[in-house]
Amino acid sequence: MLCQKNLDHVDSGVIHVEDSRGLNWSKDAESIIMVTQDNTEQKFISETMKRMEELHIVGQLAASLGHEIRNPISVVKGFLQILRGKNELFRYTEYLDMMISEVDRVDSMMNEFLAFGRLGGGDPAHCNLNDIIRSILPLLRAYASELGKRILIELEEIPDLELNEKEIRQMVMNLVRNGLEAMAVGGVLTIRTFYADKQVVLAVQDQGEGIPPYILEKLGTPFLTTKDNGTGLGLSVCLHIVAKHRGSIDVQTGENGTAFFVRFPYKS
Ligand SMILES: Nc1ncnc2c1ncn2[C@@H]1O[C@H](COP(=O)(O)OP(=O)(O)O)[C@@H](O)[C@H]1O
Ligand SMILES: [Mg+2]
Structure with missing residues (x-):
């Protein structure tokens, strides 16, 4: 037995x-x-493999379905915008706005969904995580200021790693966006990198209200979202990327905020 x-x-x-x-x-x-x-390690490996396989299937589906869905969506949005501009339809403006915003939601869902399909493009290269963060910082800061929030960075000296730059960029953006979206206006999000215990660590810390327990226990499940226009795909993409880089991700959360730690093993 x-x-x-x-x-x-x-x-x-x-x-x-x-x-x-x-x-x-x-x-x-x-x-x-x-x-x-x-059996801890075997179990970890088999669970990770199973998860990656599931996500791989999702990725293939995304690649083939994504474009097919986005074209009709943009046609529908175009016509809705034309109708919204018609004087005789003025009394339907509210409905038309709702329809446009729902179409936008499907569109952004498709964008993130397509990210699954794009994963795996390009080979990993010898590069530095700090450089990747610096390269997307203007974009992140622009998004933060649009929301009335700020980003602080504390990048310590860290060794180069074998990284797929596109994927790491996407992962950092997803974590930072979540952190920014979790905070009230005026909040400060901190991006840190450091080297400890043979690991290069990326920490993304926000001053939000923390992750509720019922979400925490299912964190990373595709389509899990608490946001009106969320897709629930950002964190599953992050998990997929981190697993591909043989890293790990953990989270500390409480009423004063949330910190995601992504750890990449470093072999000198
Ligand atoms: N930094 C954070 N603070 C609070 N909640 C978070 C944070 N990051 C993620 N979450 C929770 O996890 C859910 C899933 O996140 P994600 O997969 O990125 O999808 P989305 O951002 O589209 O909702 C979010 O809806 C939110 O409830
Ligand atoms: Mg997100």
Whole structure:
């Protein structure tokens, strides 16, 4: 018989154990022998692989469906805008605005969905995470100021890594956008990088109200969103990218804000 359990583990939270009990035990037995194998790593790998496979399928679907859907959407939006400009339809302006904003929502969902399909383009190259962050900083700052918020950066010296630049850019943008969207006007978001314990770490910290527990437990599930015009795809894309780079991602959240930590292993 094979059974699986999760046990609390001193440093890693949970340790996955697989134990085989090939022994018959009876009431008279004085002892039983249990063979136990630490399966934490295998379980992590198989779960990550399964997840990547699922996301790969989503990616292929996205690539083929995305363009097909976006074309009719832009036609519909174009005609809605024409109708909105007609005087005789003035009393329907509110409805037309709602329709346009919903069409926009589908469009931005398709944009992010298409990002799945684009993942994997380009090879990883020897580069520095700090340079990638600096290259998109003007864009991030523009978005922040549009929302009335600010971005601080604290980039320490870190070693170069093998990174797929496009993917890392997308991951940083998704995390930063989430942080900015989580804060009230005037909030400050901090992007930090540092090197510790043979890992290059990216930390994106906001001053929002934190992630509610019911979202936290499902974080990263595609289409999970609490935003009116959210897509719920940003974090799943991040997870996919980080897994491809053999990194890990963890989150600390509370009423004073949320920090996402992305850790990339560094082998000198
Ligand atoms: N920094 C954050 N602070 C608070 N909640 C967050 C943060 N990042 C993500 N979330 C929560 O996770 C959900 C999923 O995020 P994401 O996958 O990027 O999709 P979207 O941003 O389109 O909603 C968000 O709707 C939000 O509820
Ligand atoms: Mg998002």
